[in-house]
Amino acid sequence: MPEARFDLIIIGAGPAGHIAAERAGALGKKVLVAEKAHLGGVCTNQGCIPTKTLLYSAKLYAQARHSEAFGVSVEGARYDIAKAMAWKTKTIETIRKGIAYQFRTHGVELATGSARIVGRAGGLTTVEVDGKQYSAPNVMIATGSAPVVLPIPGAERAMGSTEALEISTLPKSIVVIGGGYIGMEFASYFTQVGAKVSVVEMLPEVVPLLDPAIARVLRGSLPDADFHLGAKVLAIEPDPANKAGHVVRFSKDGKEQSIAAEAVLMSVGRKPIVDGIGLESVGVEFDRKGIRVDDRMRTNVPGIWAAGDVNARSMLAHSASRMAEVAVADMFAGDAAQAGNAPSAQVMRYNAIPWVVYTYPEVAGAGMSEEQAKAAGRTVTTAMLDHRANGRFVAESDRTRGMTKVVVDAATGVLLGVQMIGPYSSEMIAGVAAMIEAELRVKDIREIVFPHPTVSEAIRDTIWSLKE
Numbered sequence: 001m002p003e004a005r006f007d008l009i010i011i012g013a014g015p016a017g018h019i020a021a022e023r024a025g026a027l028g029k030k031v032l033v034a035e036k037a038h039l040g041g042v043c044t045n046q047g048c049i050p051t052k053t054l055l056y057s058a059k060l061y062a063q064a065r066h067s068e069a070f071g072v073s074v075e076g077a078r079y080d081i082a083k084a085m086a087w088k089t090k091t092i093e094t095i096r097k098g099i100a101y102q103f104r105t106h107g108v109e110l111a112t113g114s115a116r117i118v119g120r121a122g123g124l125t126t127v128e129v130d131g132k133q134y135s136a137p138n139v140m141i142a143t144g145s146a147p148v149v150l151p152i153p154g155a156e157r158a159m160g161s162t163e164a165l166e167i168s169t170l171p172k173s174i175v176v177i178g179g180g181y182i183g184m185e186f187a188s189y190f191t192q193v194g195a196k197v198s199v200v201e202m203l204p205e206v207v208p209l210l211d212p213a214i215a216r217v218l219r220g221s222l223p224d225a226d227f228h229l230g231a232k233v234l235a236i237e238p239d240p241a242n243k244a245g246h247v248v249r250f251s252k253d254g255k256e257q258s259i260a261a262e263a264v265l266m267s268v269g270r271k272p273i274v275d276g277i278g279l280e281s282v283g284v285e286f287d288r289k290g291i292r293v294d295d296r297m298r299t300n301v302p303g304i305w306a307a308g309d310v311n312a313r314s315m316l317a318h319s320a321s322r323m324a325e326v327a328v329a330d331m332f333a334g335d336a337a338q339a340g341n342a343p344s345a346q347v348m349r350y351n352a353i354p355w356v357v358y359t360y361p362e363v364a365g366a367g368m369s370e371e372q373a374k375a376a377g378r379t380v381t382t383a384m385l386d387h388r389a390n391g392r393f394v395a396e397s398d399r400t401r402g403m404t405k406v407v408v409d410a411a412t413g414v415l416l417g418v419q420m421i422g423p424y425s426s427e428m429i430a431g432v433a434a435m436i437e438a439e440l441r442v443k444d445i446r447e448i449v450f451p452h453p454t455v456s457e458a459i460r461d462t463i464w465s466l467k468e
């Protein structure tokens with residue numbers, strides 16, 4: 001017999017789970033969150049937050065060593081990995097406390113332990129956590145994702161991103177297998193703290209969907225990294241010349257090559273967590289690519305939603321949180337409509353989700369790349385502008401590159417996509433996403449005033465540089 005009945009039970013307290021809990025709690029709903037590890041999920045504990053904390057410390061270190069041009073000389077700058085890790089841990093704890101505070105504020109209850117669905121009857125789904133059963137008419141699955149491990153000999157010799165965030169000594173050399181955004185962030189981090197980095201990527205270019213010109217600038221901005229593109233990793237073996245080291249063997253252009261390094265990081269993607277959570281017990285449809293959902297995050301089973309990485313529609317923290325809001329709006333649509341805030345029309349839109357690669361310099365984008373727009377049958381006009389004429393950029397950058405590219409629908413003049421590289425890109429891209437979401441046209445954006453001097457003016461200048 002279930003111990004208690006809730007309006008909503010959520011499995012997983014990552015960006016999907018905890019935001020759903022807070023939104024439903026704010027509507028006055030009785031919410032239970034089941035979490036087997038820590039509040040905040042992968043994002044807070046092994047993903048977004050720890051990586052960005054370490055990347056910030058590495059950026060400070062790089063700036064300390066390279067600030068002579070600005071009249072600042074720092075002697076004896078030193079990177080202390082133990083202190084950087086301690087700051088990372090403190091940051092994670094602060095974020096976790098913030099989520100716990102939000103739970104208290106919204107009356108959200110927490111059940112610590114591994115949860116699984118055990119059945120659904122009479123419009124109620126029963127979820128078991130640590131031997132106790134709870135029931136609710138609404139259940140949201142937000143179990144997230146786990147790293148993919150390549151099925152190659154010696155794969156166990158490589159660290160995953162989680163282990164890389166716990167190292168106590170810095171390797172002098174590292175091979176990063178996978179040049180996606182996570183691999184590139186680690187490559188950027190390790191180059192900045194003094195390691196020799198080699199990135200081995202199977203695709204012809206790093207970071208899928210990145211404009212080729214921006215990708216080239218990004219690779220060129222990591223001077224202590226070499227890139228092996230179009231290269232398939234075959235095995236990781238012990239290094240005969242260094243007992244603690246490794247050799248990564250790969251094939252490229254039909255030839256076999258190898259790189260020796262003190263450490264290897266494997267970062268080749270993530271897969272949704274769909275096993276062991278009782279999906280079969282209630283007939284929720286899923287496959288290896290995740291739980292199948294519609295644009296309101298509904299699964300095929302009424303009363304069960306799935307949001308975040310577990311449905312693999314967009315594996316980013318802010319996508320997970322937005323999906324959670326859409327799901328909550330859908331499940332409590334009637335109530336909110338009565339409260340004068342009818343959210344029932346909400347659906348998940350993926351066309352303007354911003355993304356960021358927190359390398360140094362940063363890369364960010366929103367909307368379609370030129371390649372995507374053309375593949376979707378759009379006729380586009382594009383413009384690309386170097387930031388060298390941007391006052392703020394020039395004042396603050398002696399070593400970094402910056403550029404912005406815009407993609408516009410040729411027929412309507414509507415902005416379809418923007419990609420940028422350079423300082424502040426991560427902070428500017430939300431504004432771009434809003435323009436795309438609002439379907440602003442070139443002529444609308446030309447009428448917007450941007451503050452001077454800011455790097456954001458590069459967006460406006462690139463728009464102005466479009467040929468009519």
Ligand SMILES: Cc1cc2nc3c(=O)[nH]c(=O)nc-3n(C[C@H](O)[C@H](O)[C@H](O)COP(=O)(O)OP(=O)(O)OC[C@H]3O[C@@H](n4cnc5c(N)ncnc54)[C@H](O)[C@@H]3O)c2cc1C
Pocket residue numbers: 011012013014015016017034035036037038040041042043044046047048049051113114115116142143144145161162182273276277307308309310315316317318319320
């Ligand atoms: C190294 C790295 C860096 C990243 N950087 C960024 C970034 O900068 N920006 C960005 O947007 N995204 C980033 N991501 C991706 C981001 O972390 C995920 O998209 C996001 O965490 C997904 O949120 P979620 O709520 O779906 O799942 P998760 O955050 O994975 O949370 C799922 C939670 O469910 C819990 N859980 C699983 N199964 C059960 C169960 N049976 N019972 C109870 N609890 C369970 C887990 O313990 C976990 O806490 C990064 C990921 C990694 C690995």
